[in-house]
Amino acid sequence: MATTYGYRLFKVELREGFGRSSVDFSKCKDEHYLDVASRLLQLLMSTQVGRPLLRNNLSIEDEIDPPEGEVETFSGQKAFQVISEKKIQWAIYGEVFAGLFSEYEVALGVPGRTEDRELGDHAPSKRFRFALILPEEGTAGVLVVEVIGRTCPVDLITRWLAYCSQQQALAEEIDEENDKEFRPARAKAARWWRPVAQAMMDNDRLLQIIKEGRFGSVELVKHEIQSDRTRQKVKFKLKAPAVDEGVVKEVTAAIKTWFNERLPSDTADVRKISSNKDGAKTLAAIFGADVANLDFDDGWVQVEDEAGRPTNISPSRMSEIFTYPLSVGKKVDDETFYYRARVTYGQLSIAAKIDVEWPELGKTV
Secondary structure, three states, X not given: OOOEEEXXXXXXXXXXXXXXXXXXXXXXXXEOHXXXXXXXXXXXXXXXXXXXXXXXXXXOOOOOOOOOOOOOOOOOOEEEEEEEEEEEOOEEEEEXXXXXOOOOOEEOOOOOXXXXXXXXXXXXXXXXXXXXXXXXXXXXXXXXXEEEXXXXXXXXXXXXXXHHHHHHHHHHHXXXXXXXXXOXXXXXXXXXXXXXXXXXXXXXXXXXXXXXXXXXXXXXXXXXXXXXXXXXXXXXXXXXXXXXXXXXXXXXXXXHHHHHHOOOOOOOOOOOOOOHHHHHHHHHHHOOHHHHXXXXXXXXXXXXXXXXOEEEEOXXXXXXXXXXXXXXXXOOOHHHHHHHHHHHHHHHHHHXXXXXXXXXXXXXX
């Protein structure tokens, strides 16, 4: 099947450290977060490995670098690298590489032209475009990220920005402390910034998918913890190969509930947001008490998008159905990519409570 290309839109807010309150983008100490993000993206223009760990109770007594130990295996780890970033007015346009170590063993060359190459510690990666558009003052911006196949590296972008900010803040605290006379008192925790991205939900698109009835299978999974207690493996799985007419209403109602739980709300902190385990219980109950009593901890409904590509929907996977298709087999140019994303933003911005001016690519500051 040919590769599909599209994009997703996210409402982005800023937190100070692990705080839960939104921070005005213009009040990152004495500068705007767009300047902070631009500087951090430049620091990420080398290969980063894995999903970085954000530390609690960060202080100058912490080590910046992880302790030395055995040589780490990169197999199965994500690879990430910023390729470019360009600040235009209140936006940053950029590109990143994202891939997975050991996903492929060998890159086969063209016969008679290039040699085969063992990939080993190399991570075959794809190039993804993104744009971060923020208000000059305010707490809500928009992040658009390209989707290739089913891959969207939004979590890598936001996580590495937060991690890099945390590490830079700690380094600055250490430098400041070294410039002072010795004193036994512990320095205050470093201040750092954490972007939080939430998928922008599109009710019209959801209703279209439901109306067209592109439901496939329903799958329910029960996991068990491995002996080292760090990983899970599938204990057993139940799959209903199709959603028949008798349960369409119940499945539709479950999906609508998961959708509504993630819409913007002034009472978001006190609303109950379903987990994948909650979603599995809801789906299992549709198929009767015998199935519900099996205590599944994950489950999803499979649907097909316009390109016939299957997508799984569960409480934590809702954003996947809000991938807006662009092309099949070949990428569109940058102007088309950002223009289409900008049009979609215009359709969703009022419901998402976002108001930003989206500068055109190539427009001078």
